[in-house]
Amino acid sequence: MKIIIIDHKNDQHLVASCPAVAALGFFDGVHLGHQKVIQTTKKLAEKMGLKTAVISFFPHPKEIIGKTGERVHYLLPPAEKAKKFSRLGVDYFYLIRFTPEFARLEPKEFVQKYLIPLQIKHAVAGYDFSYGRKGKGNLAMMEEDSGCSITVTKVEHVKRNDEKISSTLIRNKIRLGLMEELPDYLGEFYETKGKMICTDGKDELLLDRYYMIPSKGCYDVAIDRGKGWCNGRVLVTEQKKIYWLGPPISSVSGIFRVKVKWISREANSISKEEKQGKNLVSAKG
Ligand SMILES: Cc1cc2nc3c(=O)[nH]c(=O)nc-3n(C[C@H](O)[C@H](O)[C@H](O)COP(=O)(O)O)c2cc1C
């Protein structure tokens, strides 16, 4: 998959190498609803003999719009999103830098200045997709705004327990520590990356930027330091620090990269004795 970052300095020269069918949206977490949009895009592209593209943005529009900007707790860094797109068979990932100037584009300007030069022939999104200044544009308007050179497909909402799957819903579940429910929404356990810092008897996990840390508590996790997955336990404190509780992963002090799958929160919190044993007596939570 080719990743093309559009940072507006090159706007005037936007030219795609191949015509494509594009999925549109932010796609944080690439959950099962997003996957349906991308799978639909891929099927349509194959039928039309075109390439499959995803057009997305970064940072999240909520961080840019409004006077102060709202902090968004991302589920996945853009590079991990890209890997998921690639696995779904996407050929081109256009990542547009979301700036205040870009946000002010009228819906028609977005279609004319971006989608048409990128040779998008067909656009796919869910019912609630919006675009353009104040989010006024919708898929129905896109056909007209493109002079009918772009046709569109709206994807039905994918639901779980009678509720639309959304990144917001998944963020709220992580805030509540409901990690065992996430495979129903993401299609797999929530996976994060970071580094383990092992010092004398205290192993701390620092997640990379753009991942969420679940609420305080003890969690069953799976961890991979490049040698395959093994099970273990971590403690998340009130201050959002993450400590490895075992089994022992390193006999020497050091720092190494790890992948962590969050499986479930334990019913009971860590005992005082266990905390003492792990040198965590001062770790609140
Ligand atoms: C050119 C353009 C301008 C936008 N301007 C605004 C805006 O002024 N206010 C707003 O709330 N969202 C704005 N958005 C964000 C969209 O409403 C929407 O959140 C974004 O396209 C991602 O879609 P999704 O949330 O359905 O994934 C804009 C999007 C685009 C592409």
Ligand SMILES: Nc1ncnc2c1ncn2[C@@H]1O[C@H](COP(=O)(O)OP(=O)(O)OP(=O)(O)O)[C@@H](O)[C@H]1O
């Ligand atoms: N459950 C779903 N079923 C089908 N399409 C969806 C679903 N959720 C989102 N989409 C579509 O996927 C694209 C990306 O959506 P977006 O990033 O806004 O997802 P979201 O989960 O609704 O996010 P948020 O909760 O932050 O609003 C859009 O085209 C949107 O309409």
